[in-house]
Amino acid sequence: MENFKVEWTDIHGAPRRSVVSYSRTCAAERVAELKEQGLTDAKAVPVPPGQ
Secondary structure (H helix, E strand, C coil): CCEEEEEEECCCCCEEECCCCECHHHHHHHHHHHHHCCCCCCEEEEECCCC
8 A cells, every 4th residue: 555645835835744644545636635635736745654
């Protein structure tokens, strides 16, 4: 199983990274939610299992 973290920059310019790991489908859904909120640089980044 592949795991993903979601990274984005908040409205104040601070880089953010999800605390939880997501499956590919859930990461894509979270990225879409962030983009709907205007955070256009949101992306899913693969991480090793357990991170």
